[in-house]
Amino acid sequence: MIVVHHLEHSRSQRVLWLLEELGVDYEVKRYARHPKTMLAPPELKAVHPLGKSPVITDGDATVAETGAIIEYLIDAHDSAGALRPAAGSAAFADYRYWLHYGEGSLMPLLVMKLIFGSIPPKTPALIRPIAKAIVGTVGKQFLDPNLGTHLGFIENTLQGRQWFAGDQLSGADILMSFPLEAAGTRAGGSYPAIRAYVERLQSRPAYRKALERGGPYRLLG
Ligand SMILES: N[C@@H](CCC(=O)N[C@@H](CS)C(=O)NCC(=O)O)C(=O)O
Structure with a gap:
């Protein structure tokens, strides 16, 4: 099962949107920002050393960086090429x-x-x-x-x-x-x-x- 480590009010909202467009099942693990500094909580560092969101885990794989996550999910779940134009076009x-x-x-x-x-x-x-x-x-x-x-x-x-x-x-x-x-x-x-x-x-x-x-x-x- 794909788990999205999702920080509130953040760039990781895009990953949830992509998964909904792809119609793939996923879990959301929500993380709250520090109320004053707005930084991510330290628990995110246990998922990936940078402690930023988004990060996804999928079985043994941990994928960080939104663009890389988008490519990873499209590779794995978009065989029809709905969300990526044909190579070379x-x-x-x-x-x-x-x-x-x-x-x-x-x-x-x-x-x-x-x-x-x-x-x-x-x-x-x-x-x-x-x-x-x-x-x-x-x-x-x-x-x-x-x-x-x-x-x-x-x-x-x-x-x-x-x-x-x-x-x-x-x-x-x-x-x-x-x-x-x-x-x-x-x-x-x-x-x-x-x-x-x-x-x-x-x-x-x-x-x-x-x-x-x-x-x-x-x-x-
Ligand atoms: N380029 C990275 C940026 C990741 C990033 O900086 N995420 C912000 C959320 S918008 C974050 O985790 N901020 C909390 C912090 O720096 O403590 C990506 O797109 O994945």
Whole structure:
């Protein structure tokens, strides 16, 4: 039996969604975030040394890293190729690109945006103005322009197409769902094609079923 080690409000929601799309049986082991630091609990380190989520266990196999989990599950449970375009096709090249891009390029910017969004509440009063200036400079000079470039690129890509690879949902869309949901809550700007895309994936029955299985997920919006 596949066990998804699922951290609340996290990227691992995508793995539940994929399993629902594939119609595969699985168990969810839920982990709560620390209420103050929002970090994962130490028990996750017993599953994988990095202590991050998602991680799945499947018999003797332990698989971490969302993109690798998506590939593993599609290899094992999608013999009809419903969620991965045929090797060698143009759609497959897009599939592979977006499957790597989401965690490799977009998520690091969004995580930094979250971290540099404000100064830590316990910052001593004396250095608050300096801390504020650093946070403001990183945001204005690096994060906001880079996020604008990336989101503009994605907005252009999604204009005139429903999904990232070919004309149907694929594992690449499942990977891209979390960063685009996170961008909706963390990055400014108006991106109508991205908004429509996120609404399209959130309306899928498998996506909604996965939300019921996963519990708290504060990124909807
Ligand atoms: N690139 C990794 C990122 C894993 C990751 O950082 N997960 C976050 C959840 S969104 C986590 O476990 N955070 C808790 C922590 O760092 O303590 C993946 O996609 O699997």
